[in-house]
Amino acid sequence: MTITYKDSEGIAGMRVAGRLAGELLDYLALHVKPGITTNELDRLADDYTTRVQGAISAPLNYAPSGHNPYPKAICTSINQQVCHGIPNDKPLKKGDIVNVDVTVIKDGWHGDSSRMFMVGEVSVAARRLCSLTYEAMWRGIVQVRDGAYLGDIGHAIQTFAEGHGLSVVREFCGHGIGRDFHEEPQVLHYGKPGTLDRLKAGMTITIEPMLNAGRRDVKELGDGWTIVTKDRSLSAQWEHTVLVTPTGYEVLTLSANSPPIPAFAKS
Template sequence: MRILIKSSRQVNAMRRSCRLVAWILQKLAERVEPGLSTREIDRYAAELIRRVGAQSAFLGYRGFPGHICISVNEEVVHGIGGDRRIQYGDLVKLDVGIVKEGWVGDTATTVVVGVTDPESARLVEVTREALAAGIEQAWPGKQVGDISSAIEKVVTQHGFSVVREFVGHGVGRHLHEEPQIPNFGKPGTGPRLRPGMTLAIEPMVNAGLPGVEVLRDGWTVVTLDRRRSAHFEHTVLVTEEGPEILTVLAEPDLVGKQGAGN
């Protein structure tokens, strides 16, 4: 498949979708607390998505049964809302994708519930730093491998490991577009970046070994060694002036115009 370059009009449409999904993610992160089930979080996500007049980009995608992905501790990505209850000290990964007026916004964060152990706290901060390092490479003329290498360098120098089976990706009209963006690789390799490319950059970082497996539900990805994992994601636009993070919080009036309230 070819890499799609978005026009100014298309980018503006994506900005609206991405700002709304960022607002939804913030509201969900604020709701996470001990005792809450992951199913209750998913239901709240569904309510927020309806409130802004959008649709879940995940629900029904290849049969996925949830409105968002909720992954706790050793769960890396693609967790399904269910009976698992949040505990103090947990790492809760929230991955949200919406479709608004035909355009996808995709973003994720890791919520630390209360105070966690030192290794988990460091894992979260390193993953956040790795995302920032990857985004810094999203300039015209750079290559996908420059993003991948920057992420991997931050992770490995802190003694953690990147998940290799699941990667970032292009995003736009579809949830997954070209190019694929691994969280490991060599600089100066892969497709060259051009203005108008929109990329979902998303490091998935394990405290222990990089290996993962999929549980019997066919979706939930967990670490093989059952140590904890962290995940952050932004949708990023490549521009002549450098990377623009599209999944920033919506202005209050924008959210209000979409019927979301405060």
């Protein structure tokens, strides 16, 4: 598979899909509180996507090679779960941290984003992990510009994360996105500057670092989807879909109630 570059029509479609993904997370944020189940969040997400946005959930029944179809509309990964957690009937409790990962398909275009939510009062360590992972994502985003390298993104994220005592999950990465959920290139969250593919205007990619409070090693649970830390340490992830522009980048999944952009990323 080769990298796809979006023309003006494709960029317009990606902007709409990205905005809808952000707005879906804004809506779900109102409901993430102690006592709600992730199955309830999933039902809310599916209803909002189809009835309000007139869109489709990409994760629902998604079946890459070697996997059973994913059974839900969103992914919900709690505490030591790294990614791809399947919603269930266990209520969220005070002190939990949960990643909600959504991908909306609108008119054939995909918008992919995730956020961390803190359920009630959480530990200082959990709050720190969520905050640093958010900053790490933005450290990667600000590297995006025409002519830069994918390795620049990974290096920025890795050096920031490891400099704060966190580890970077290696088995999962960002990706190209557009008409297909997962396109080329892979966007690693570690690496060396000046390496891998060069970025070019018209590319759309996700940047979605998964950082662990403990070691980087992970394993898959028996459901065939959920990934957890081997040492049961907390894990966090944030994700945006980003367009490479002739002069830098445009974050497509920002919305009215997205968390504030860090000061260093404002220009």
